[in-house]
Amino acid sequence: MSAPSASTRSRREFLADAGILVVGFTLFPRSVRAESLGLEPGRSTAPSADALDSWLVIGRDEGVTVYAGKVELGTGVSTALRQIVAEELDVAPTRIAWVQGDSQLTVDQGRTVGSGSVKRGGAQLRRAAAEARQALLEIAAARLSVPVTQLAIDDGVVSVTGDASRHLTFGTLIGGGRFERTISGRAPVKAPTSYKVVGRPVPRVEIPAKVTGKHTYVHDVRLPGMVHGRVVRPPRVGATLESLDEQSAAKLPGVIRVVRKGTFVGVVAEREEQAVRAAKALNAKWSAAPVLPDAADLYAKLKSLATTQHVVGEAGDAASALRSAARPVRATYRWPFQLHASIGPSCAVADVRGDAATVYSSTQGAHQLVAPVAALLGMPSDRVRVVFTEGSGCYGHNGADDVAADAALLSQAAGRPVRVQWSREDENAWEPEGPAMLFEMAGAVGADGRISAWTYDAWTPTHGARPTRDPATLVAGALVAGATPAAEFFSGGGERNARTTYVLPNERVTSHAVRSFPIRTSSLRGLGSPQNSFANESFLDELAASAGIDPVELRRRHLSDPRALAVIEAVAKRAGWTPRAAAPKRGGVAGNGMRKGRGFAYVQYDRTEAYVAAVVDVDVRPDTGAVRVRRVCVAHDCGLVVNPDGLRNQIEGNVVQAISRTLREAVRFDSTRVTGVDWNGYPILRFSEIPEAIDIDLIDRPDQPSVGAGEAATSPIPAAIANAIFDATGARVRQVPLTPDRVREALRASKV
Amino acid sequence: MSQPSTALRIRVNGADHDVAAEPDTPLLYVLRNELSLNGPKFGCGLGQCGACTVHVDGAPRRSCVTAVSAVAGKDVVTLEGLGTPERPHPLQQAFIDEQAAQCGYCINGMIMRAAALLARTPRPSRDDILTAMDANLCRCGTHMRIVRAIERAAAGGATGPAGREG
Numbered sequence: 001m002s003a004p005s006a007s008t009r010s011r012r013e014f015l016a017d018a019g020i021l022v023v024g025f026t027l028f029p030r031s032v033r034a035e036s037l038g039l040e041p042g043r044s045t046a047p048s049a050d051a052l053d054s055w056l057v058i059g060r061d062e063g064v065t066v067y068a069g070k071v072e073l074g075t076g077v078s079t080a081l082r083q084i085v086a087e088e089l090d091v092a093p094t095r096i097a098w099v100q101g102d103s104q105l106t107v108d109q110g111r112t113v114g115s116g117s118v119k120r121g122g123a124q125l126r127r128a129a130a131e132a133r134q135a136l137l138e139i140a141a142a143r144l145s146v147p148v149t150q151l152a153i154d155d156g157v158v159s160v161t162g163d164a165s166r167h168l169t170f171g172t173l174i175g176g177g178r179f180e181r182t183i184s185g186r187a188p189v190k191a192p193t194s195y196k197v198v199g200r201p202v203p204r205v206e207i208p209a210k211v212t213g214k215h216t217y218v219h220d221v222r223l224p225g226m227v228h229g230r231v232v233r234p235p236r237v238g239a240t241l242e243s244l245d246e247q248s249a250a251k252l253p254g255v256i257r258v259v260r261k262g263t264f265v266g267v268v269a270e271r272e273e274q275a276v277r278a279a280k281a282l283n284a285k286w287s288a289a290p291v292l293p294d295a296a297d298l299y300a301k302l303k304s305l306a307t308t309q310h311v312v313g314e315a316g317d318a319a320s321a322l323r324s325a326a327r328p329v330r331a332t333y334r335w336p337f338q339l340h341a342s343i344g345p346s347c348a349v350a351d352v353r354g355d356a357a358t359v360y361s362s363t364q365g366a367h368q369l370v371a372p373v374a375a376l377l378g379m380p381s382d383r384v385r386v387v388f389t390e391g392s393g394c395y396g397h398n399g400a401d402d403v404a405a406d407a408a409l410l411s412q413a414a415g416r417p418v419r420v421q422w423s424r425e426d427e428n429a430w431e432p433e434g435p436a437m438l439f440e441m442a443g444a445v446g447a448d449g450r451i452s453a454w455t456y457d458a459w460t461p462t463h464g465a466r467p468t469r470d471p472a473t474l475v476a477g478a479l480v481a482g483a484t485p486a487a488e489f490f491s492g493g494g495e496r497n498a499r500t501t502y503v504l505p506n507e508r509v510t511s512h513a514v515r516s517f518p519i520r521t522s523s524l525r526g527l528g529s530p531q532n533s534f535a536n537e538s539f540l541d542e543l544a545a546s547a548g549i550d551p552v553e554l555r556r557r558h559l560s561d562p563r564a565l566a567v568i569e570a571v572a573k574r575a576g577w578t579p580r581a582a583a584p585k586r587g588g589v590a591g592n593g594m595r596k597g598r599g600f601a602y603v604q605y606d607r608t609e610a611y612v613a614a615v616v617d618v619d620v621r622p623d624t625g626a627v628r629v630r631r632v633c634v635a636h637d638c639g640l641v642v643n644p645d646g647l648r649n650q651i652e653g654n655v656v657q658a659i660s661r662t663l664r665e666a667v668r669f670d671s672t673r674v675t676g677v678d679w680n681g682y683p684i685l686r687f688s689e690i691p692e693a694i695d696i697d698l699i700d701r702p703d704q705p706s707v708g709a710g711e712a713a714t715s716p717i718p719a720a721i722a723n724a725i726f727d728a729t730g731a732r733v734r735q736v737p738l739t740p741d742r743v744r745e746a747l748r749a750s751k752v
Numbered sequence: 753m754s755q756p757s758t759a760l761r762i763r764v765n766g767a768d769h770d771v772a773a774e775p776d777t778p779l780l781y782v783l784r785n786e787l788s789l790n791g792p793k794f795g796c797g798l799g800q801c802g803a804c805t806v807h808v809d810g811a812p813r814r815s816c817v818t819a820v821s822a823v824a825g826k827d828v829v830t831l832e833g834l835g836t837p838e839r840p841h842p843l844q845q846a847f848i849d850e851q852a853a854q855c856g857y858c859i860n861g862m863i864m865r866a867a868a869l870l871a872r873t874p875r876p877s878r879d880d881i882l883t884a885m886d887a888n889l890c891r892c893g894t895h896m897r898i899v900r901a902i903e904r905a906a907a908g909g910a911t912g913p914a915g916r917e918g
Contacts, residue, residue: 074855074892203851210856211847211863212840213791213831220790272785273777276797343795343803343891344857392793392857393891424796645851649897653854656893679800679889687885690895 046108046367052135052179054107055128056085060175062156064089064096069109070121071101072206073364073394075710076646077117079204083642084122087197088129088190090153091170098205101366101388111365111466113396113523115609115708118642122706127183134187139173192640192702199702201645206390218362218389221349223417227256228272229410230279231420231476232265233430236289236672237518238484241265248283258282259413264479266406268414276423290484291671292518299334299438302459307512310492313499316506321453325444328453329546333439333535334735336666339682340434340524344392345427346399350407351417356383361404362391369401369467373408376471376480395657397522399431401467405476425677430475430485433667434524435461435517437494439535445547450557454507456498456536461517463493463527485520493527497715500536501604502558519669526711529605530658530718534736537601537719542732550579551723552600561604563637563701567613568602570635570697575615580727595620596630597728601720605712610638611699612712614655616720620728622747625740627725628689629659634713635697639704651713652694658717660685664737762823764789765833775821779813780804782820783830791831791860795889802861802888806830812868831860834867843867846905847898854892861888866902875906 047054047067057065066085072078078098086093099105101112109121133153140158141148150161159167192198209215234240246258249267254274259266265284269275293301322328349360357377363369366386374384391400403420411418422430437460446452471477478485492513499509544551552572559565571577577600597620602613617631632655641647664683668676676682718736726732731746760771764787773782778797783789783806792815795803799817806815807829835841840848843863853859862885869876869884876884881902890898 074857076854203848204853207851207853207856208837208840208848210853211831211844211859212835212837213789213860214837215856216790217793217857219793220784222788271773271777272781273773341891342855342857343801343889344793345795390855393855395891421794424798424800649851649854649894652896653893656895657891660893678798679796684889684891685893685895686889687882687895687899690882690899694896 046103047106049107049109049124050182052128052131052181052183055125056132058132058170058174060171062095062169062171062175064091064170066096066098066125067102067106068098068100068121068125069107069367070117071112071364071366071388072390073112074390075650076204076643077112078206079202080118080642080646081122081125082205083197083200083202084118084126085129087195088126089133091156093197093202095156101363103366103370103386108367111368113364115605115710115712117708117710118706119708122642126189127185127187130187130189131181131183132179135179135181136170136173140168143168143173195702198640198642199644199700202643204646216389217344218349218360218391219344219347219421221360221389221419223349223351226349226417226419227268227270227414228275229266229268229407229414229418229420230275231406231422231426232267232279232282232284233426234263234286234289236286237292239286239289240482241284242287243285245283249278249281252278252281256416257410257414259410261409262480262482264409264476266410266420268410268416268418289672290518292669292673294671295669298336298436302436302438302514305514305517307459307514310495310511310513312495312509312511314508315504318453318455318506318508321506322442322444322455325446325453327546328442328444329539329542330440330442331539331542331732331734333441333538335437335531335534336736337436337519337521338434338524338661338665339428339667340393340395340398340431341682341684342391342393342395342398342427345422345424346403346431347391347419347421348400348404348407349417349419350404350411352377352408352411353415355379357408357411358385358387359404359408360387360389362389362394362400363404364394364397364400365466369404371469372467372471372474372477373405375469376405376474376477377408377412395525396434397432397466397524399427402430402475405471405474409476409480424679428677428682429674432465432520432522435463435494435521437528437531441535441539443539443543445543445549445554449547449549451502451504451543451554452506454504456509457512458494458498458532458535459512459514460494460528460531461514461519461521463496463521463523465520465522484518493523496527496606497529497532497536497603499607501561501564501607502540502555503560504558525657526714529603529711529715530661533601533603533715534662534718534722537603537716538722538732538734541599541719541723541726545726548581550581552577553579555602563611564602564604566699567611567635567637570699571613571615571633574635574695574697575633577615593622595622595728597724597726599720599723599725599727601716601723603712603715605715609707610636610709610712612636612716614713614716614720616717616724618721618724618728620725620743622729625743625747627663627721627738627740627743629663629691629721631693631695632691632717633695633697635699636709636713637699637701638707638709638712640702640706641698641700642706644698644700647698647709648696650709651696654711654713655694655717656685656690658714659691659721662718662721662736662738663689666737760820760824762820762828763826764828765830771820773820776819778816779806779818779820779823779828780815783815783828789830789832793857793860795858795861800889801858802865803858805861805864805888807864807868810868810871812865831863834863841867843870843901843905846901850897850901850904852894852897852901854894858888858890862890862898866905870902870906876902878903
């Protein structure tokens, strides 16, 4: 720590003499952040969210360093959050450096999940930046002997209004020092009408590095002395290790250790290719495994297991309304297990030595990963530090946490820093899967042209099995304990958007949470929302067709929220929606016997978040059943838009990924294991299958708080596609993925 | 450290390198771990996704299934060999201009494959682009922007300002 400079001392003396509000600060040690926050070096205790110094530091060089708990998962949120800080602090975004997701150095803002980074994380950072701005104004007011009201800030320079010659920079006001100030929440924030940075399409800060190979992903972390590990997982879910011929791998070139702990097996070698070879060569004998449900009986199995039943929402008397309905409609929908399927398999680097560990991980919750990893290593939590480093995509609870535990165990065993990257097979077979769902819907439209009855029942395993403090919630921890990682009912998530936002006089929405399932499941982008919305918005379309009512009009009749009606109006206008009555037109026939159709769907994400309406145009080939999405129109309202181009990028990504999930994706498994362990076994959308256009109408509402946009636009797409296929052909496909076989089968059933 | 049985020399981004790896080692591991070139990425190790794509004598090759010995005497170019953040290749600049990345893990393969396409077909049709890029996978759903970036580069408009909205 360097001594306070003369100018610092004179500034403090001046402040004291001035006799007005003194904002204390002390010199900030530039090199050791943890020490500056009063944390013992090496101790993993997150900085307090109440202290301004926990959030940002201003250097003598005028640079601003922000310490954010929310992390960049490829969605552009680190740029959007920078914009929020830049706006409130009055500095150019380019002067802001960003430290994110470090369990020792950043505030615990909660996991980066649920489209909450701008909404909740951004609000916290806005308050911190506003507090810092207020503090800087007060220091400047004291030094310039003018009231705060006579000061203005432009890009980190505070000047006296009307006398620009009297000015002080942020760096001279506090550079290197601490604010020593609690975030009061009372510092004035700017009016959105005055925003200059928020609301602008600021280019994402990390893209130049990403397109030139200079961005550091967790896959690219290299530590001195680092070696390479690979895991050897049981070949069948639930198999235990009967014997292991360690010599089969240990004798190979470069192999440092063969590690066995319970059913956890891994190898460590000097070079990556040596670790790969050793893992393949390792001769292990595994027990037989419990039998998984037959893929053909999956949905019957889901319905047969023990559940926790929960009425998500209820109005009127749906059962009697249904009994008295003249034309009740019933339908069953099915959604399969799906993968996060990041292009880069999960990877982590761990450096475990003696009594301290550092783990580099693309986890969504660096702070939350500390406890289970520490327990796995047999260390106190305050000796384990988790440092977020961006991974390959995310899309929810993928393998990031699990591979961090793998790396930690192998590093501890080898006594060296170890990098572990899963194989493609490890990834597809062992990442937590997005859960399958079964829906039984019933409803009716009354003589008044309104929905008179609506019932929903859904069966699904947990959508939320994040690591807890228990190391067995990580694959490695479960294997060490000789247990099978399975889908246990930790929390729901399947209920997201189970109940629609339509105002229905008689409805009953019941979830049946499957308590345990042999396939391990957790959060996949949107949790239950895309699946629930597939069922709800398909079924509403079926009700509209049964009653001869335009499907857009039927939705309007049950909505009064002006923002809901606005996105519906906007997308109908943009797409040129032509109101239609009952039966589908059985397809405008294009070339090659191609049928054209268009479908509509609307969802307010999680019932209180972003409003999204979509119109999808499809071509269907009746002879082959092939479906091609031609054009997608989306109207999107997530309140105040922070970065319109970043938002468009997210919406486009949601749409393309949702098309992929709807048309292509299902986890294949046989009676003992996942079989779809490469890109042929788990196909995703390719360039030749993308739409010709994704046409987006952003409805910016600066007077409304920002809500998340990382997931919302996925939700209406699956039903909009199914509804478009129905419009094109009269055939209703109720099981995802909407494969050519299923489309042909539905065509036969509809006798078209 | 085990000793390599042979010493291999490969030429990458215009410079010669002696490598310690066994001859059958996938080129990808040599580029990443011996030459610290992080552009090419491991995606599947099966030649299915394209994340590891490099140029070998100007043609796109999947470095995860290419033995390092197979490129001896040939010119290997990686993403780093095209340009830098300060001086990006026109195609890299087009990806920046179109903001054509989300997580960006696949982007190495996208740019390397597209660069090879444009070298062969300077003014590709949209169908040419879709056909050429069909072998590469992206999970974030950035396809629309990737196609636009390739079209922008092909049109020679790759030096415009970033950001498309006013």
